[in-house]
Amino acid sequence: xxxxxxxxxxxRFWRSPWRDIAQFVLLIVVxxxxxxxxxxxxxxxxxxxxxxxxxxTVRNGRPVVGELLQGLGYTLQLSAVSLVCALTLGLVVAxxxxxxxxxxxxxxxxYLEITRNTPLVVQIYLAYFVLGPVLGIGRFxxxxxxxxxxxxxxxxEIFRAGITSLHRGQWEAAYSLGLSTLDSYxxxxxxxxxxxxxxxxxxxxxxxxxxxxxxxxxxxxxLSMQARVIAADTxxxxxxxxxxALIYLLIMVPLAITAxxxxxxxxxxx
Amino acid sequence: xxxxxDIAPLAPSDAAAAPADDILIIEDVFKSFPGVEAVRGxxxxxxxxxxxxxxxxxxxxxxxxxxxxNGLEQADSGLIIVDGIPLDDNHAHRLEIRQETGMVFQxxxxxxxxxxxxxxxxxxxxxxxxxxxxxxxxSMELLGMVGIADKASSYPAHLSxxxxxxxxxxxxxxxxxxxxxFDEPTSALDPEMINEVLDVxxxxxxxxxxxxxxxxxxxxxxxxxxxxxxxxxxxxVETGTPDTFFxxxxxxxxxxxxxxxx
Numbered sequence: 319x320x321x322x323x324x325x326x327x328x329x330r331f332w333r334s335p336w337r338d339i340a341q342f343v344l345l346i347v348v349x350x351x352x353x354x355x356x357x358x359x360x361x362x363x364x365x366x367x368x369x370x371x372x373x374x375t376v377r378n379g380r381p382v383v384g385e386l387l388q389g390l391g392y393t394l395q396l397s398a399v400s401l402v403c404a405l406t407l408g409l410v411v412a413x414x415x416x417x418x419x420x421x422x423x424x425x426x427x428x429y430l431e432i433t434r435n436t437p438l439v440v441q442i443y444l445a446y447f448v449l450g451p452v453l454g455i456g457r458f459x460x461x462x463x464x465x466x467x468x469x470x471x472x473x474x475e476i477f478r479a480g481i482t483s484l485h486r487g488q489w490e491a492a493y494s495l496g497l498s499t500l501d502s503y504x505x506x507x508x509x510x511x512x513x514x515x516x517x518x519x520x521x522x523x524x525x526x527x528x529x530x531x532x533x534x535x536x537x538x539x540x541l542s543m544q545a546r547v548i549a550a551d552t553x554x555x556x557x558x559x560x561x562x563a564l565i566y567l568l569i570m571v572p573l574a575i576t577a578x579x580x581x582x583x584x585x586x587x588x
Numbered sequence: 589x590x591x592x593x594d595i596a597p598l599a600p601s602d603a604a605a606a607p608a609d610d611i612l613i614i615e616d617v618f619k620s621f622p623g624v625e626a627v628r629g630x631x632x633x634x635x636x637x638x639x640x641x642x643x644x645x646x647x648x649x650x651x652x653x654x655x656x657x658n659g660l661e662q663a664d665s666g667l668i669i670v671d672g673i674p675l676d677d678n679h680a681h682r683l684e685i686r687q688e689t690g691m692v693f694q695x696x697x698x699x700x701x702x703x704x705x706x707x708x709x710x711x712x713x714x715x716x717x718x719x720x721x722x723x724x725x726x727s728m729e730l731l732g733m734v735g736i737a738d739k740a741s742s743y744p745a746h747l748s749x750x751x752x753x754x755x756x757x758x759x760x761x762x763x764x765x766x767x768x769x770f771d772e773p774t775s776a777l778d779p780e781m782i783n784e785v786l787d788v789x790x791x792x793x794x795x796x797x798x799x800x801x802x803x804x805x806x807x808x809x810x811x812x813x814x815x816x817x818x819x820x821x822x823x824x825v826e827t828g829t830p831d832t833f834f835x836x837x838x839x840x841x842x843x844x845x846x847x848x849x850x
Binding site for chain 2: 485487488490491492493494495496497498501505506509510513586
Protein backbone atom coordinates (compact mmCIF):
# COMPACT_ATOMS: atom_id res chain seq x y z
CA UNK A 319 0.00 0.00 0.00
CA UNK A 320 1.30 3.37 -0.99
CA UNK A 321 2.05 5.73 1.90
CA UNK A 322 -0.70 8.31 2.34
CA UNK A 323 -0.02 11.89 1.51
CA UNK A 324 0.45 14.06 4.62
CA UNK A 325 -2.62 16.13 3.72
CA UNK A 326 -4.76 12.99 3.53
CA UNK A 327 -3.59 11.86 6.95
CA UNK A 328 -4.43 15.27 8.32
CA UNK A 329 -7.88 15.26 6.78
CA ARG A 330 -8.65 11.82 8.14
CA PHE A 331 -7.53 12.85 11.58
CA TRP A 332 -9.66 15.99 11.34
CA ARG A 333 -12.78 13.93 10.71
CA SER A 334 -12.12 11.22 13.30
CA PRO A 335 -13.10 11.22 16.99
CA TRP A 336 -9.39 11.48 17.73
CA ARG A 337 -9.65 15.14 16.94
CA ASP A 338 -12.06 15.68 19.84
CA ILE A 339 -9.94 13.56 22.15
CA ALA A 340 -6.83 15.50 21.21
CA GLN A 341 -8.62 18.77 21.85
CA PHE A 342 -9.77 17.57 25.25
CA VAL A 343 -6.30 16.38 26.28
CA LEU A 344 -4.83 19.67 25.12
CA LEU A 345 -7.35 21.59 27.18
CA ILE A 346 -6.56 19.59 30.33
CA VAL A 347 -2.84 20.14 29.83
CA VAL A 348 -3.34 23.88 29.49
CA UNK A 349 -5.57 24.05 32.59
CA UNK A 350 -3.15 22.03 34.73
CA UNK A 351 -0.27 24.10 33.47
CA UNK A 352 -2.08 27.36 34.31
CA UNK A 353 -3.05 26.20 37.79
CA UNK A 354 0.46 24.95 38.53
CA UNK A 355 1.93 28.15 37.23
CA UNK A 356 -0.33 30.41 39.25
CA UNK A 357 0.00 28.44 42.45
CA UNK A 358 3.78 28.43 42.01
CA UNK A 359 3.65 32.21 41.64
CA UNK A 360 1.64 32.45 44.84
CA UNK A 361 3.90 29.97 46.55
CA UNK A 362 0.83 27.84 47.24
CA UNK A 363 1.31 24.72 49.30
CA UNK A 364 -1.08 22.03 48.01
CA UNK A 365 -2.51 19.81 50.74
CA UNK A 366 -5.10 17.65 49.00
CA UNK A 367 -4.72 14.93 51.65
CA UNK A 368 -6.60 17.13 54.13
CA UNK A 369 -9.76 17.25 52.00
CA UNK A 370 -11.27 13.72 52.38
CA UNK A 371 -12.06 14.20 56.05
CA UNK A 372 -14.62 16.84 55.08
CA UNK A 373 -16.55 14.19 53.14
CA UNK A 374 -16.57 11.67 55.91
CA THR A 375 -14.51 10.42 58.79
CA VAL A 376 -14.55 7.20 60.73
CA ARG A 377 -15.04 7.67 64.41
CA ASN A 378 -15.27 4.68 66.81
CA GLY A 379 -15.52 2.38 63.79
CA ARG A 380 -18.54 4.26 62.45
CA PRO A 381 -18.58 6.55 59.45
CA VAL A 382 -19.46 10.16 60.27
CA VAL A 383 -20.72 12.48 57.55
CA GLY A 384 -18.44 15.47 57.04
CA GLU A 385 -19.33 19.11 56.39
CA LEU A 386 -19.13 18.95 52.61
CA LEU A 387 -21.56 16.03 52.34
CA GLN A 388 -23.88 17.71 54.82
CA GLY A 389 -23.76 20.85 52.72
CA LEU A 390 -24.38 18.82 49.58
CA GLY A 391 -27.42 17.23 51.21
CA TYR A 392 -28.74 20.65 52.15
CA THR A 393 -28.16 21.99 48.64
CA LEU A 394 -29.96 19.03 47.07
CA GLN A 395 -32.87 19.38 49.47
CA LEU A 396 -33.18 23.10 48.82
CA SER A 397 -32.92 22.53 45.06
CA ALA A 398 -35.56 19.81 45.02
CA VAL A 399 -38.14 21.74 47.05
CA SER A 400 -37.50 24.97 45.13
CA LEU A 401 -37.69 23.14 41.80
CA VAL A 402 -41.10 21.66 42.52
CA CYS A 403 -42.39 25.05 43.74
CA ALA A 404 -40.85 26.98 40.84
CA LEU A 405 -42.25 24.58 38.23
CA THR A 406 -45.72 24.87 39.74
CA LEU A 407 -45.53 28.64 40.03
CA GLY A 408 -44.09 28.94 36.52
CA LEU A 409 -46.91 26.90 35.01
CA VAL A 410 -49.60 28.83 36.88
CA VAL A 411 -48.11 32.19 35.87
CA ALA A 412 -47.80 31.09 32.23
CA UNK A 413 -51.44 29.96 32.16
CA UNK A 414 -52.54 33.23 33.81
CA UNK A 415 -50.57 35.23 31.29
CA UNK A 416 -52.25 33.34 28.43
CA UNK A 417 -55.70 33.47 29.98
CA UNK A 418 -58.50 35.78 28.95
CA UNK A 419 -58.71 37.29 32.44
CA UNK A 420 -57.43 40.87 32.53
CA UNK A 421 -56.49 40.63 36.20
CA UNK A 422 -54.64 37.38 35.64
CA UNK A 423 -52.59 38.82 32.82
CA UNK A 424 -51.85 42.07 34.68
CA UNK A 425 -50.84 40.24 37.84
CA UNK A 426 -48.49 37.88 36.03
CA UNK A 427 -46.94 40.77 34.10
CA UNK A 428 -46.20 42.72 37.28
CA TYR A 429 -44.74 39.62 38.94
CA LEU A 430 -42.52 38.91 35.92
CA GLU A 431 -41.23 42.46 35.65
CA ILE A 432 -40.37 42.63 39.33
CA THR A 433 -38.68 39.26 39.68
CA ARG A 434 -36.77 39.34 36.43
CA ASN A 435 -35.47 42.86 36.84
CA THR A 436 -34.06 42.61 40.35
CA PRO A 437 -30.97 40.58 41.29
CA LEU A 438 -31.50 37.25 42.98
CA VAL A 439 -29.22 38.32 45.83
CA VAL A 440 -31.53 41.23 46.60
CA GLN A 441 -34.53 38.91 46.49
CA ILE A 442 -32.85 36.50 48.88
CA TYR A 443 -32.12 39.31 51.33
CA LEU A 444 -35.67 40.61 51.01
CA ALA A 445 -37.15 37.17 51.56
CA TYR A 446 -34.88 36.51 54.51
CA PHE A 447 -34.99 39.86 56.30
CA VAL A 448 -38.40 41.19 55.31
CA LEU A 449 -40.79 38.48 54.11
CA GLY A 450 -39.45 35.83 56.51
CA PRO A 451 -40.31 37.70 59.73
CA VAL A 452 -43.53 39.09 58.23
CA LEU A 453 -44.82 35.68 57.18
CA GLY A 454 -43.27 34.02 60.19
CA ILE A 455 -41.34 31.50 58.13
CA GLY A 456 -37.93 30.09 58.87
CA ARG A 457 -34.61 30.34 57.12
CA PHE A 458 -35.04 27.36 54.82
CA UNK A 459 -38.54 28.42 53.81
CA UNK A 460 -37.49 31.96 53.02
CA UNK A 461 -34.67 30.62 50.85
CA UNK A 462 -37.17 28.38 49.04
CA UNK A 463 -39.47 31.39 48.65
CA UNK A 464 -36.75 33.55 47.09
CA UNK A 465 -35.57 30.83 44.71
CA UNK A 466 -39.15 29.93 43.76
CA UNK A 467 -40.11 33.52 43.00
CA UNK A 468 -36.94 34.10 40.99
CA UNK A 469 -36.84 30.86 39.01
CA UNK A 470 -40.63 30.72 38.66
CA UNK A 471 -40.57 33.75 36.40
CA UNK A 472 -38.02 32.19 34.04
CA UNK A 473 -39.87 28.88 34.08
CA UNK A 474 -43.12 30.64 33.25
CA GLU A 475 -41.57 32.25 30.20
CA ILE A 476 -40.31 28.85 29.07
CA PHE A 477 -43.76 27.33 29.55
CA ARG A 478 -45.37 30.21 27.71
CA ALA A 479 -42.98 29.84 24.77
CA GLY A 480 -43.67 26.10 24.62
CA ILE A 481 -47.43 26.62 24.70
CA THR A 482 -47.57 29.41 22.13
CA SER A 483 -45.21 27.54 19.79
CA LEU A 484 -47.90 24.94 19.17
CA HIS A 485 -49.90 25.34 15.98
CA ARG A 486 -53.25 26.93 16.75
CA GLY A 487 -54.93 24.12 14.85
CA GLN A 488 -54.33 22.00 17.95
CA TRP A 489 -56.44 24.38 20.02
CA GLU A 490 -59.09 24.54 17.34
CA ALA A 491 -59.31 20.77 17.06
CA ALA A 492 -59.59 20.42 20.83
CA TYR A 493 -62.22 23.15 21.09
CA SER A 494 -64.24 21.90 18.16
CA LEU A 495 -64.49 18.50 19.87
CA GLY A 496 -66.13 20.23 22.81
CA LEU A 497 -63.18 19.90 25.22
CA SER A 498 -63.01 22.52 27.96
CA THR A 499 -60.00 24.82 28.15
CA LEU A 500 -58.69 22.86 31.11
CA ASP A 501 -59.01 19.51 29.32
CA SER A 502 -57.48 21.00 26.17
CA TYR A 503 -54.45 22.07 28.17
CA UNK A 504 -54.24 18.81 30.04
CA UNK A 505 -54.59 16.32 27.22
CA UNK A 506 -53.63 18.20 24.06
CA UNK A 507 -51.52 21.30 24.64
CA UNK A 508 -49.31 20.62 27.67
CA UNK A 509 -48.22 17.08 26.72
CA UNK A 510 -46.88 18.50 23.46
CA UNK A 511 -45.52 21.73 24.94
CA UNK A 512 -43.60 19.96 27.71
CA UNK A 513 -41.78 17.82 25.19
CA UNK A 514 -40.69 20.90 23.30
CA UNK A 515 -39.54 22.81 26.33
CA UNK A 516 -37.58 20.02 27.98
CA UNK A 517 -34.17 21.31 26.74
CA UNK A 518 -34.63 24.94 27.92
CA UNK A 519 -36.25 23.67 31.11
CA UNK A 520 -33.24 21.49 31.84
CA UNK A 521 -30.87 24.43 31.57
CA UNK A 522 -33.14 26.41 33.90
CA UNK A 523 -32.99 23.56 36.43
CA UNK A 524 -29.19 23.68 36.23
CA UNK A 525 -29.43 27.41 36.78
CA UNK A 526 -31.60 26.89 39.84
CA UNK A 527 -29.18 24.43 41.42
CA UNK A 528 -26.29 26.78 40.83
CA UNK A 529 -28.26 29.70 42.24
CA UNK A 530 -28.86 27.85 45.51
CA UNK A 531 -25.22 28.67 46.28
CA UNK A 532 -26.31 32.28 46.88
CA UNK A 533 -28.32 31.33 49.97
CA UNK A 534 -25.00 30.95 51.79
CA UNK A 535 -25.20 34.75 51.97
CA UNK A 536 -27.91 34.44 54.60
CA UNK A 537 -25.94 31.80 56.50
CA UNK A 538 -27.76 28.74 55.25
CA UNK A 539 -25.55 25.70 55.63
CA UNK A 540 -25.53 24.69 51.98
CA LEU A 541 -22.52 23.37 50.09
CA SER A 542 -21.06 26.83 49.40
CA MET A 543 -21.48 27.95 52.99
CA GLN A 544 -19.71 24.85 54.27
CA ALA A 545 -16.92 25.43 51.78
CA ARG A 546 -16.52 29.00 52.98
CA VAL A 547 -16.28 27.89 56.58
CA ILE A 548 -13.78 25.14 55.84
CA ALA A 549 -11.65 27.44 53.69
CA ALA A 550 -11.64 30.09 56.41
CA ASP A 551 -10.72 27.55 59.10
CA THR A 552 -7.99 25.71 57.25
CA UNK A 553 -6.69 28.06 54.54
CA UNK A 554 -7.16 25.19 52.06
CA UNK A 555 -8.75 27.72 49.70
CA UNK A 556 -7.75 26.18 46.36
CA UNK A 557 -8.42 22.60 47.34
CA UNK A 558 -11.82 23.33 48.88
CA UNK A 559 -13.16 25.46 46.07
CA UNK A 560 -11.91 23.11 43.34
CA UNK A 561 -13.60 20.26 45.19
CA UNK A 562 -16.86 22.17 45.54
CA ALA A 563 -16.83 23.16 41.87
CA LEU A 564 -16.37 19.50 40.97
CA ILE A 565 -19.29 18.48 43.22
CA TYR A 566 -21.63 20.99 41.55
CA LEU A 567 -20.44 19.72 38.18
CA LEU A 568 -21.15 16.12 39.22
CA ILE A 569 -24.75 16.96 40.19
CA MET A 570 -25.40 18.24 36.67
CA VAL A 571 -24.20 15.15 34.81
CA PRO A 572 -27.00 12.77 35.91
CA LEU A 573 -29.42 15.63 35.40
CA ALA A 574 -28.33 16.09 31.80
CA ILE A 575 -28.48 12.34 31.18
CA THR A 576 -31.99 12.12 32.63
CA ALA A 577 -33.14 15.04 30.49
CA UNK A 578 -31.75 13.42 27.35
CA UNK A 579 -33.42 10.15 28.24
CA UNK A 580 -36.76 11.87 28.82
CA UNK A 581 -36.45 13.69 25.50
CA UNK A 582 -35.89 10.44 23.62
CA UNK A 583 -38.45 8.50 25.59
CA UNK A 584 -41.23 10.96 24.83
CA UNK A 585 -40.18 12.10 21.38
CA UNK A 586 -43.12 12.58 18.99
CA UNK A 587 -42.78 11.03 15.57
CA UNK A 588 -42.89 13.70 12.90
CA UNK B 589 -88.02 19.54 -7.10
CA UNK B 590 -88.21 20.62 -3.45
CA UNK B 591 -88.72 24.32 -2.96
CA UNK B 592 -85.64 26.19 -1.76
CA UNK B 593 -85.66 27.38 1.81
CA ASP B 594 -86.04 31.10 2.16
CA ILE B 595 -82.69 32.72 2.80
CA ALA B 596 -83.86 36.30 3.13
CA PRO B 597 -82.82 38.00 6.40
CA LEU B 598 -85.31 37.41 9.17
CA ALA B 599 -86.14 39.30 12.28
CA PRO B 600 -85.07 37.43 15.46
CA SER B 601 -88.74 36.95 16.39
CA ASP B 602 -89.23 34.90 13.25
CA ALA B 603 -86.26 32.76 14.17
CA ALA B 604 -87.90 31.69 17.41
CA ALA B 605 -90.91 30.54 15.46
CA ALA B 606 -88.77 28.60 12.99
CA PRO B 607 -89.94 25.10 12.14
CA ALA B 608 -88.10 22.43 14.09
CA ASP B 609 -86.78 21.13 10.81
CA ASP B 610 -84.17 23.89 10.60
CA ILE B 611 -81.25 22.55 12.58
CA LEU B 612 -79.01 25.49 11.79
CA ILE B 613 -80.20 29.08 11.58
CA ILE B 614 -77.77 31.75 10.46
CA GLU B 615 -79.01 35.32 10.33
CA ASP B 616 -77.21 38.40 9.13
CA VAL B 617 -73.80 37.32 10.41
CA PHE B 618 -70.98 39.84 10.17
CA LYS B 619 -67.34 39.16 10.99
CA SER B 620 -64.38 41.36 10.30
CA PHE B 621 -60.70 41.18 11.07
CA PRO B 622 -58.43 44.21 11.24
CA GLY B 623 -58.50 45.57 7.69
CA VAL B 624 -60.80 42.89 6.26
CA GLU B 625 -64.53 42.45 6.32
CA ALA B 626 -64.61 38.68 5.97
CA VAL B 627 -68.34 37.97 6.32
CA ARG B 628 -70.90 40.65 5.47
CA GLY B 629 -74.45 39.79 6.31
CA UNK B 630 -74.72 36.06 5.67
CA UNK B 631 -78.09 34.39 6.28
CA UNK B 632 -79.18 30.83 5.66
CA UNK B 633 -81.27 28.08 7.17
CA UNK B 634 -80.18 24.50 6.99
CA UNK B 635 -82.58 21.64 7.40
CA UNK B 636 -81.90 18.33 9.11
CA UNK B 637 -80.07 15.87 6.85
CA UNK B 638 -79.38 18.56 4.31
CA UNK B 639 -75.98 18.74 2.61
CA UNK B 640 -74.97 22.30 1.82
CA UNK B 641 -71.83 23.05 -0.17
CA UNK B 642 -70.37 26.53 0.08
CA UNK B 643 -68.17 27.61 -2.80
CA UNK B 644 -66.43 30.80 -3.67
CA UNK B 645 -63.11 32.34 -4.63
CA UNK B 646 -60.40 32.43 -1.98
CA UNK B 647 -60.93 35.28 0.45
CA UNK B 648 -64.67 35.21 -0.04
CA UNK B 649 -65.22 34.53 3.65
CA UNK B 650 -66.48 30.96 3.40
CA UNK B 651 -63.98 29.48 5.88
CA UNK B 652 -64.53 32.33 8.32
CA UNK B 653 -68.26 31.80 8.14
CA UNK B 654 -67.84 28.08 8.82
CA UNK B 655 -65.60 28.82 11.80
CA UNK B 656 -68.21 31.22 13.18
CA UNK B 657 -70.77 28.40 13.20
CA ASN B 658 -69.10 26.53 16.08
CA GLY B 659 -67.64 29.58 17.75
CA LEU B 660 -64.01 29.16 16.70
CA GLU B 661 -64.43 32.74 15.50
CA GLN B 662 -66.83 34.97 17.32
CA ALA B 663 -69.21 36.73 14.94
CA ASP B 664 -69.33 40.51 15.39
CA SER B 665 -73.09 40.56 14.97
CA GLY B 666 -75.91 38.36 13.78
CA LEU B 667 -77.61 35.29 15.06
CA ILE B 668 -76.49 31.67 14.98
CA ILE B 669 -78.74 28.97 16.41
CA VAL B 670 -77.62 25.36 16.35
CA ASP B 671 -80.36 22.84 17.08
CA GLY B 672 -82.20 25.35 19.22
CA ILE B 673 -79.14 26.52 21.14
CA PRO B 674 -78.13 30.12 20.47
CA LEU B 675 -74.40 30.75 20.05
CA ASP B 676 -73.97 33.70 22.40
CA ASP B 677 -71.75 34.85 25.25
CA ASN B 678 -72.97 32.00 27.44
CA HIS B 679 -70.00 29.68 27.76
CA ALA B 680 -72.17 26.64 28.41
CA HIS B 681 -74.01 27.21 25.12
CA ARG B 682 -70.73 27.49 23.25
CA LEU B 683 -69.45 24.26 24.77
CA GLU B 684 -72.70 22.45 24.03
CA ILE B 685 -72.73 23.61 20.40
CA ARG B 686 -69.17 22.43 19.95
CA GLN B 687 -70.16 19.03 21.30
CA GLU B 688 -73.06 18.84 18.86
CA THR B 689 -71.07 19.94 15.80
CA GLY B 690 -68.13 18.08 14.36
CA MET B 691 -65.46 19.93 12.44
CA VAL B 692 -62.94 18.69 9.91
CA PHE B 693 -60.04 20.97 9.03
CA GLN B 694 -57.98 21.48 5.91
CA UNK B 695 -54.80 20.57 7.82
CA UNK B 696 -56.34 17.59 9.71
CA UNK B 697 -55.13 18.86 13.11
CA UNK B 698 -54.76 15.41 14.61
CA UNK B 699 -53.03 15.30 17.98
CA UNK B 700 -49.52 14.10 17.08
CA UNK B 701 -48.65 12.76 20.55
CA UNK B 702 -51.65 10.41 20.63
CA UNK B 703 -52.30 7.28 18.64
CA UNK B 704 -55.16 7.17 16.15
CA UNK B 705 -57.36 5.38 18.69
CA UNK B 706 -56.45 7.82 21.47
CA UNK B 707 -57.22 10.74 19.15
CA UNK B 708 -60.72 9.41 18.60
CA UNK B 709 -61.30 8.26 22.19
CA UNK B 710 -60.26 11.51 23.86
CA UNK B 711 -63.41 13.61 23.49
CA UNK B 712 -65.96 10.83 24.12
CA UNK B 713 -64.10 9.88 27.30
CA UNK B 714 -63.49 13.40 28.61
CA UNK B 715 -66.64 15.15 27.42
CA UNK B 716 -69.22 12.38 27.28
CA UNK B 717 -67.66 10.49 30.19
CA UNK B 718 -67.68 7.19 28.37
CA UNK B 719 -65.58 4.35 29.72
CA UNK B 720 -62.48 3.47 27.74
CA UNK B 721 -64.06 0.17 26.65
CA UNK B 722 -67.20 1.86 25.47
CA UNK B 723 -65.29 4.60 23.64
CA UNK B 724 -62.90 2.13 22.03
CA UNK B 725 -65.72 -0.05 20.76
CA UNK B 726 -67.32 2.94 19.07
CA SER B 727 -63.98 4.27 17.78
CA MET B 728 -63.08 0.95 16.19
CA GLU B 729 -66.48 0.87 14.54
CA LEU B 730 -65.87 4.35 13.11
CA LEU B 731 -62.36 3.45 11.99
CA GLY B 732 -63.85 0.47 10.19
CA MET B 733 -66.33 2.77 8.54
CA VAL B 734 -63.61 5.07 7.21
CA GLY B 735 -61.59 2.00 6.22
CA ILE B 736 -58.49 2.18 8.42
CA ALA B 737 -59.22 -0.03 11.41
CA ASP B 738 -55.72 -1.51 11.03
CA LYS B 739 -54.12 1.84 11.87
CA ALA B 740 -55.70 2.21 15.32
CA SER B 741 -52.41 2.03 17.19
CA SER B 742 -50.36 4.09 14.73
CA TYR B 743 -49.35 7.67 15.33
CA PRO B 744 -50.66 10.34 12.94
CA ALA B 745 -47.19 11.03 11.53
CA HIS B 746 -47.06 7.50 10.14
CA LEU B 747 -50.26 7.93 8.13
CA SER B 748 -50.74 9.37 4.67
CA UNK B 749 -52.65 12.64 4.31
CA UNK B 750 -55.77 10.86 3.15
CA UNK B 751 -55.61 8.47 6.09
CA UNK B 752 -55.08 11.33 8.52
CA UNK B 753 -58.11 13.16 7.19
CA UNK B 754 -60.23 10.02 7.49
CA UNK B 755 -59.09 9.68 11.12
CA UNK B 756 -60.05 13.33 11.64
CA UNK B 757 -63.52 12.58 10.30
CA UNK B 758 -63.83 9.55 12.57
CA UNK B 759 -62.66 11.67 15.50
CA UNK B 760 -65.36 14.25 14.85
CA UNK B 761 -68.01 11.54 14.38
CA UNK B 762 -67.10 9.90 17.68
CA UNK B 763 -68.94 12.71 19.46
CA UNK B 764 -72.10 11.73 17.55
CA UNK B 765 -72.54 15.28 16.26
CA UNK B 766 -75.79 16.51 14.77
CA UNK B 767 -73.98 18.60 12.16
CA UNK B 768 -70.64 18.11 10.46
CA UNK B 769 -68.67 21.12 9.25
CA PHE B 770 -65.97 20.53 6.63
CA ASP B 771 -63.43 23.29 5.97
CA GLU B 772 -61.80 22.47 2.63
CA PRO B 773 -61.14 18.90 3.73
CA THR B 774 -59.34 17.86 0.56
CA SER B 775 -57.35 21.00 -0.25
CA ALA B 776 -54.18 19.84 1.51
CA LEU B 777 -54.27 16.36 -0.03
CA ASP B 778 -52.33 14.87 -2.91
CA PRO B 779 -54.67 14.29 -5.86
CA GLU B 780 -54.65 10.50 -5.54
CA MET B 781 -55.88 10.73 -1.94
CA ILE B 782 -58.77 13.10 -2.52
CA ASN B 783 -61.25 10.43 -3.53
CA GLU B 784 -60.76 8.23 -0.48
CA VAL B 785 -61.80 11.19 1.67
CA LEU B 786 -64.64 12.25 -0.59
CA ASP B 787 -65.98 8.68 -0.59
CA VAL B 788 -66.19 8.73 3.19
CA UNK B 789 -68.01 12.06 3.03
CA UNK B 790 -70.43 10.74 0.44
CA UNK B 791 -71.21 7.73 2.64
CA UNK B 792 -71.84 10.10 5.49
CA UNK B 793 -74.21 12.23 3.42
CA UNK B 794 -76.12 9.16 2.30
CA UNK B 795 -76.43 8.04 5.91
CA UNK B 796 -78.38 11.23 6.58
CA UNK B 797 -75.79 13.45 8.27
CA UNK B 798 -76.42 17.18 8.12
CA UNK B 799 -73.33 18.64 6.48
CA UNK B 800 -71.96 22.08 5.64
CA UNK B 801 -69.00 21.67 3.32
CA UNK B 802 -66.62 24.34 2.09
CA UNK B 803 -64.93 22.82 -0.92
CA UNK B 804 -63.82 23.28 -4.51
CA UNK B 805 -64.69 19.71 -5.46
CA UNK B 806 -67.29 20.16 -8.20
CA UNK B 807 -67.91 16.45 -8.59
CA UNK B 808 -68.71 16.10 -4.93
CA UNK B 809 -71.00 19.13 -4.97
CA UNK B 810 -72.86 17.93 -8.03
CA UNK B 811 -73.32 14.42 -6.69
CA UNK B 812 -74.08 14.97 -3.01
CA UNK B 813 -75.18 18.54 -2.35
CA UNK B 814 -78.82 19.40 -1.81
CA UNK B 815 -77.94 23.03 -2.16
CA UNK B 816 -74.95 25.02 -3.30
CA UNK B 817 -74.18 28.50 -2.03
CA UNK B 818 -71.77 30.74 -3.88
CA UNK B 819 -70.10 33.33 -1.68
CA UNK B 820 -68.14 36.36 -2.76
CA UNK B 821 -66.84 39.27 -0.70
CA UNK B 822 -68.45 37.92 2.43
CA UNK B 823 -72.03 37.50 1.25
CA UNK B 824 -74.17 35.15 -0.80
CA VAL B 825 -74.12 35.61 -4.57
CA GLU B 826 -76.39 32.78 -5.51
CA THR B 827 -77.90 29.70 -4.01
CA GLY B 828 -79.44 26.79 -5.84
CA THR B 829 -79.67 23.07 -6.36
CA PRO B 830 -76.68 21.54 -8.16
CA ASP B 831 -78.81 21.29 -11.30
CA THR B 832 -79.66 24.95 -11.57
CA PHE B 833 -76.36 26.10 -10.11
CA PHE B 834 -74.16 24.36 -12.64
CA UNK B 835 -76.36 24.38 -15.73
CA UNK B 836 -78.52 27.43 -15.41
CA UNK B 837 -77.11 29.98 -12.95
CA UNK B 838 -79.02 33.22 -12.52
CA UNK B 839 -76.13 35.48 -11.67
CA UNK B 840 -73.40 36.69 -13.98
CA UNK B 841 -70.92 36.38 -11.07
CA UNK B 842 -71.73 32.67 -10.75
CA UNK B 843 -71.13 32.12 -14.45
CA UNK B 844 -67.77 33.82 -14.19
CA UNK B 845 -66.84 31.73 -11.14
CA UNK B 846 -67.86 28.51 -12.87
CA UNK B 847 -65.98 29.37 -16.04
CA UNK B 848 -62.84 29.92 -13.99
CA UNK B 849 -62.91 26.57 -12.21
CA UNK B 850 -64.48 24.24 -14.76
